[in-house]
Amino acid sequence: MRFADPGNFVLLALVALLALFAGFALARKKRLLARFADIPLVMRNAPYISFARQAGKAALLLLGMAFLTLALTRLQFGTHLEMLKREGIDLVVALDVSNSMLARDMAPNRLEKAKQELQGIIGRLKGDRIGLVAFAGEAYIQCPLTLDYTAAEFLLGAMDQNSVSVQGTSIGSAIDMAARSFEQKERQHKVLLLLTDGEEHDRGAEAAAEAARREGIKIYTVGIGNPAGEPIPLFDRRGAQVGFKKDDNGEVIITRLNEELLQKIALATGGKYYHATAGEMELDRIFGEISEMEKKELEGTLVTRYDDRFQWPLLAALALVVGEFFVSERRRVPRKEHHA
Numbered sequence: 001m002r003f004a005d006p007g008n009f010v011l012l013a014l015v016a017l018l019a020l021f022a023g024f025a026l027a028r029k030k031r032l033l034a035r036f037a038d039i040p041l042v043m044r045n046a047p048y049i050s051f052a053r054q055a056g057k058a059a060l061l062l063l064g065m066a067f068l069t070l071a072l073t074r075l076q077f078g079t080h081l082e083m084l085k086r087e088g089i090d091l092v093v094a095l096d097v098s099n100s101m102l103a104r105d106m107a108p109n110r111l112e113k114a115k116q117e118l119q120g121i122i123g124r125l126k127g128d129r130i131g132l133v134a135f136a137g138e139a140y141i142q143c144p145l146t147l148d149y150t151a152a153e154f155l156l157g158a159m160d161q162n163s164v165s166v167q168g169t170s171i172g173s174a175i176d177m178a179a180r181s182f183e184q185k186e187r188q189h190k191v192l193l194l195l196t197d198g199e200e201h202d203r204g205a206e207a208a209a210e211a212a213r214r215e216g217i218k219i220y221t222v223g224i225g226n227p228a229g230e231p232i233p234l235f236d237r238r239g240a241q242v243g244f245k246k247d248d249n250g251e252v253i254i255t256r257l258n259e260e261l262l263q264k265i266a267l268a269t270g271g272k273y274y275h276a277t278a279g280e281m282e283l284d285r286i287f288g289e290i291s292e293m294e295k296k297e298l299e300g301t302l303v304t305r306y307d308d309r310f311q312w313p314l315l316a317a318l319a320l321v322v323g324e325f326f327v328s329e330r331r332r333v334p335r336k337e338h339h340a
Helices: 005-036 039-045 051-072 112-121 149-157 171-181 203-213 257-267 283-293 311-326 335-339
Strands: 076-089 090-096 131-137 139-146 190-196 217-223 232-235 241-244 273-275 295-308
Touching: 005 217, 051 311, 090 112, 090 139, 090 171, 090 283, 112 149, 112 190, 112 283, 131 149, 131 171, 139 149, 139 171, 171 190, 171 257, 171 311, 190 257, 203 217, 203 257, 217 257, 217 283, 257 273, 273 283
Parallel strands: 090 131, 090 190, 190 217, 217 273
Antiparallel strands: 076 295, 131 139, 232 241
16 A cells, blocks of 8 residues: 555644644533533523534544545555556767867857757657767767666766767768667668767768668757857866867867758758757757657556555545535434423
């Protein structure tokens, strides 16, 4: 036996207060009658008065309220097994963790901004499986497809510029790795969300996007950064900035958002491109697009359900309240006794 909403037991305190009040009111009524005349004398002259009936009516009402409280706590006992079915899509997120994502044209930097965007997406998912891919010069699976959103958020928080040992930006590798994360036999219900500044070093992104389209993968791209460009900060071992990254000629390297490439990738697969903004309005648009997609039935989970029995105390409460209505406060007096 268990109670699904045990917090409602606090209402019993109110029932107890009402019981005290009813007892006080009945005792006060007796004291007032005693001031008027001796109680036995009053009872002989007004035999229809019944303090026992008045107390009984109050007891029925209070007992009914106690059973109603028991019903509100959702009494449960007995169990049964139930197959819990889920519907959703498979969503793989590829996050760029290259050094260029440390540029600060998005606060606090491009990488942290992208992670904020992803946390907003994960927090809204219901029934959809999510996977994570980290990429820079190469890509690897940070989190396989899962319904455990708490684990996905934890692994997302651990992703940084040190997650991938090979630097650079290989968007093509990210798309290929994400494609391998999906179930190969399916040709729908698959979405890849790509968050990057779009700087491509191996020139294989468009070909990878075309291959993904043939696998039934729809790619949504989110551009992080400013097309005008921003220098890449350098940090010492303590995390303090010591300057900016420079090329072999000693010139400061400027990293720019490549919107054109990200638009081509999205267009090739029937997806859409969005530019990350401070207000994160693109989150609402992306989530709206995902929510409208056709869902597939995911593998069901066998769960134990408790059987609700709140109906029994509710029925008892109803019977007691209705019974109180038909009980009179006055005692029925036979005619002989009345005229004696």
